[in-house]
Amino acid sequence: MIRLAIQKSGRLSEDSLNLIRECGISFQTSSYRLKTEATNFPLEILYLRDDDIPGYVQDGVADLGIVGQNVLVEAGMPALELEPLGFSKCRLSLAVPRAAGYDSVQDLQGKNIATSYPQILGDYLAERGVKANLHTISGSVEIAPSIGLAEAICDIVSSGSTLLGNGLREVETVFRSEAVLIANQNMSAEKREILEQLQFRMQAVRRARRNKYILLNAPTASLDAVKALLPGIKSPTVTPLAEEGWVSVQSVVNEDDFWHITGQLKAVGAEGILVLPIEKMIA
Ligand SMILES: Nc1ncnc2c1ncn2[C@@H]1O[C@H](COP(=O)(O)OP(=O)(O)OP(=O)(O)O)[C@@H](O)[C@H]1O
Ligand SMILES: O=P(O)(O)OC[C@H]1O[C@H](OP(=O)(O)OP(=O)(O)O)[C@H](O)[C@@H]1O
Ligand SMILES: [Mg+2]
Incomplete structure (x- = not known):
């Protein structure tokens, strides 16, 4: 049995649960139970606050975890990362009030x-030789400038609507993040074997998500261009x-290239x- 820690409720929860389910692993969920066992795979799922996940995995309380790279790196445990999972993509950015002047990160010298x-953020500023006063708050960071707590903020940005709604403007990207699978580094051989099976399934699911199956008819004369x-x-x-004179072509196409390629196929x-x-794609 292997133990996987995921976020109990928040931005990572739904995608983490979907990924496990798409790996063909079945389990019950209930908002009261903080631990569930899968019925068809040797996996136990723990539901935790995301900030606690790196530490639990480091200590071996959980063998595996799903967490944002931002939380992993902030906890000082980047070595636990096994592979990116392609969801909860966001960035950690510096922002200042919309009306404030800003030319470069040097302008933050001596600021709150x-x-x-x-x-x-401390590492980012130190690398650029900027000394600022960092005020650590655990949430609603975007409110700080409007209540006189700070002249700038550094927080997670995705669509940018939270910044916009609070009269702030993004000025620097400090760190790019996505959800990652993390693992304890001293797992038993038995657990490693289960982990390999799980990673094999996760990779097949991710590959399938990135690709589409495409079927089309083409004149035989265009076959080389289509190929x-x-x-x-x-x-x-x-x-x-x-x-006569027509063929059917079946292939796989990357989601990112899809619209561009279909235009060329029509041409x-x-x-x-x-x-x-595609449901699963095995390399
Ligand atoms: N707007 C967003 N878009 C995409 N990903 C995000 C966004 N906000 C946060 N994330 C990612 O999801 C992770 C969890 O975010 P969330 O806001 O749920 O954390 P939290 O409030 O600290 O949760 P918890 O209660 O578990 O401590 C973040 O660490 C980040 O990696
Ligand atoms: O750029 P946007 O798309 O607006 O997203 C950014 C916001 O999303 C996250 O908060 P969340 O909504 O998860 O709430 P939380 O502060 O309670 O974690 C993050 O802390 C930002 O405030
Ligand atoms: Mg948290």
Whole structure:
């Protein structure tokens, strides 16, 4: 049995639970129970505050955890990271009141900055030779300038709407973050084996999310152009259509390139383009 710590409730919770479920692992959830056992995989899930997760994994109370890189690095335990998980992408940024002048980070010399990330911010400022007074607060950091607590803040930004709503403007990106899988470094051989199975499944789920299955019809004369646009995993599958001079092509395309490639496929004569989600993708 391996123990995985995830955030009880917050920005990481839903995506963490979805990832485990998409790995084909079944378990019950209830808002009162802080621990559940999977029914078809040797996994126990612990529901914790995200700030506590790196420490628990470091100490071996949990074998694995899912946490934001921002929290991991702030806790001073970056070595626990195993792999990025592709969700809860955000950045840690410095922001100042919209009307305040700002040319460079040197302008923060001697200023008061409110943040929940004094370690990451402290390192960032030290590397640039800036000495500022950091005020550590654990939440609602964006309020600090308007109540006279600080001249600048450093907090998590995603859409930017919290900054906008509080009259602030983003001036520097200090750190980029996403959710990561972390692991205790002294696991038993048995636990390592379970971890490998879990990572294999997580990678198959992530690969599938990044790709789409694509099916289309094309004139045989355009086949070389279509093949060049859709290299696929090894190469595309090509089958003749009942109608002479046409083929059906099946392949896999990266989600990021998808719209761009479909435009080019149409331009070389492709028709009836179908795009399907992939559930699992094993390399
Ligand atoms: N707006 C956002 N968009 C994307 N990811 C975010 C956003 N805000 C936070 N995150 C990521 O999700 C993590 C958890 O954020 P959340 O706001 O739920 O933390 P919290 O309030 O500290 O929760 P807890 O109660 O568990 O301590 C952050 O550490 C960060 O990595
Ligand atoms: O750029 P935005 O999309 O507005 O997101 C940024 C906000 O999201 C997070 O807070 P959250 O909403 O999770 O609330 P919390 O402060 O209670 O953690 C973070 O602390 C920012 O305040
Ligand atoms: Mg927290």
